[in-house]
Amino acid sequence: MNTHLQLLISFQHLDSKISQLQERTHEIPESIEELNSTLDDSRREIEEAETLLGEENARRRDLELDVEALREQLSKYRSQLTEVKTNKEYQAALHEIATAEGAIATKEDQVLEGMMVIEEKEQLGEKLKRGFEHKEKEILQKRSKLEKFASEAQAQIDGLEKEKSQLGTQIPEELSQQYGKIATARNGLALAEAKDQSCQACHVKLRPQLFAELKTNQEIITCENCNRFLYWAG
Numbered sequence: 001m002n003t004h005l006q007l008l009i010s011f012q013h014l015d016s017k018i019s020q021l022q023e024r025t026h027e028i029p030e031s032i033e034e035l036n037s038t039l040d041d042s043r044r045e046i047e048e049a050e051t052l053l054g055e056e057n058a059r060r061r062d063l064e065l066d067v068e069a070l071r072e073q074l075s076k077y078r079s080q081l082t083e084v085k086t087n088k089e090y091q092a093a094l095h096e097i098a099t100a101e102g103a104i105a106t107k108e109d110q111v112l113e114g115m116m117v118i119e120e121k122e123q124l125g126e127k128l129k130r131g132f133e134h135k136e137k138e139i140l141q142k143r144s145k146l147e148k149f150a151s152e153a154q155a156q157i158d159g160l161e162k163e164k165s166q167l168g169t170q171i172p173e174e175l176s177q178q179y180g181k182i183a184t185a186r187n188g189l190a191l192a193e194a195k196d197q198s199c200q201a202c203h204v205k206l207r208p209q210l211f212a213e214l215k216t217n218q219e220i221i222t223c224e225n226c227n228r229f230l231y232w233a234g
């Protein structure tokens, strides 16, 4: 076989391997980004649940302070009962006492309701945290797998690129430029196998004379339709 043709075939082979690896890795950064944002979402969910829990606890403390203040007032009213001089004052004090007792009962109910809400929110928070730990472990594993794959692929690509550039020095400048032009125009594929009397890339029928020449693999021949270098694989 023509030496230059052989070199072009090897060159194309390396090029294709490189593009395959690039294709398999080019979505990895995006996938990692997605995994990170899934974790961020879960973290945010936990933070929001914690904020709500904090608000609920603050509300409960406020209610408890209110109850405390009301109880103080109540004991004041009760002690006033012993000091009243008229029936009217007595009735008024009783009314104040009843009002304070009613307010205390209402607030205590609210405290109880609040405590139930707090308990629910605490349970939800725990559930979210457990879910997060599980998810985090899973995501970190997936992420490191992807990172490992990407770095291994990159090392392979680097090796192939090195091989390619060494090979490239053996290909005459003009041929190398021609290869570059065709590869750019033809989606990275500058070579095509000739088989069954046609170019296997564009499927155009080759002239019998051209095909006969091709079968010797002695000349650098390009497809008259797609311009790719043709070779006969036998």
Ligand SMILES: [Zn+2]
Residues within 6 Å of the ligand: 192, 199, 200, 201, 202, 203, 204, 223, 224, 225, 226, 227, 228
């Ligand atoms: Zn063709």
